[in-house]
Amino acid sequence: MKYLIILFVLLFTACSTKNYEHTQTKVIIIKSPLLKFSDLGYIRNTDDSLSLELFSAGQRVEEITINNLVCVTKGCMSKSGFNEEYLNEKYPDEILQNIILARPIFNSRNLIKTKNGFEQKIVNENFFIIYRVSSNQTYFKDKRNNILLKIKDTK
Numbered sequence: 001m002k003y004l005i006i007l008f009v010l011l012f013t014a015c016s017t018k019n020y021e022h023t024q025t026k027v028i029i030i031k032s033p034l035l036k037f038s039d040l041g042y043i044r045n046t047d048d049s050l051s052l053e054l055f056s057a058g059q060r061v062e063e064i065t066i067n068n069l070v071c072v073t074k075g076c077m078s079k080s081g082f083n084e085e086y087l088n089e090k091y092p093d094e095i096l097q098n099i100i101l102a103r104p105i106f107n108s109r110n111l112i113k114t115k116n117g118f119e120q121k122i123v124n125e126n127f128f129i130i131y132r133v134s135s136n137q138t139y140f141k142d143k144r145n146n147i148l149l150k151i152k153d154t155k
Contacts, residue, residue, distance in 0.1 A: 028149040029065050034086050066097050088145050090126040099149055102133045
């Protein structure tokens with residue numbers, strides 16, 4: 001009986017839902033060669049987990065979960081694998097997570113503080129990135145690779 005109870009507890013706690021500490025509703029725009037989205041979404045996070053739920057006409061169309069792997073509807077892959085397939089293989093592994101959480105990218109390279117946030121411009125042979133973070137909006141554009149991520153507060 002004792003082992004049955006332990007098995008029961010392990011079985012049902014392993015499948016339990018993740019409780020996120022922070023949830024924010026945002027207007028999210030994503031344009032890349034493989035991802036195209038423009039509507040409302042939820043950003044949910046804890047210290048070690050991040051989830052981006054994308055909705056269109058009230059229906060969830062995609063969920064991107066980032067832990068040590070990046071999981072999408074198609075399955076899970078490494079962060080570098082996700083970058084290679086969906087963004088750019090030359091991007092650092094943490095770039096998507098940093099953009100969603102409005103943190104500096106590329107180890108804060110070329111970071112300029114502004115009145116209510118910061119800006120970064122990163123240019124080389126692989127990308128031409130303009131990245132701006134303010135109190136109500138995150139804007140990432142790579143002109144060379146036609147990638148746009150824009151996350152802004154709902155009004």
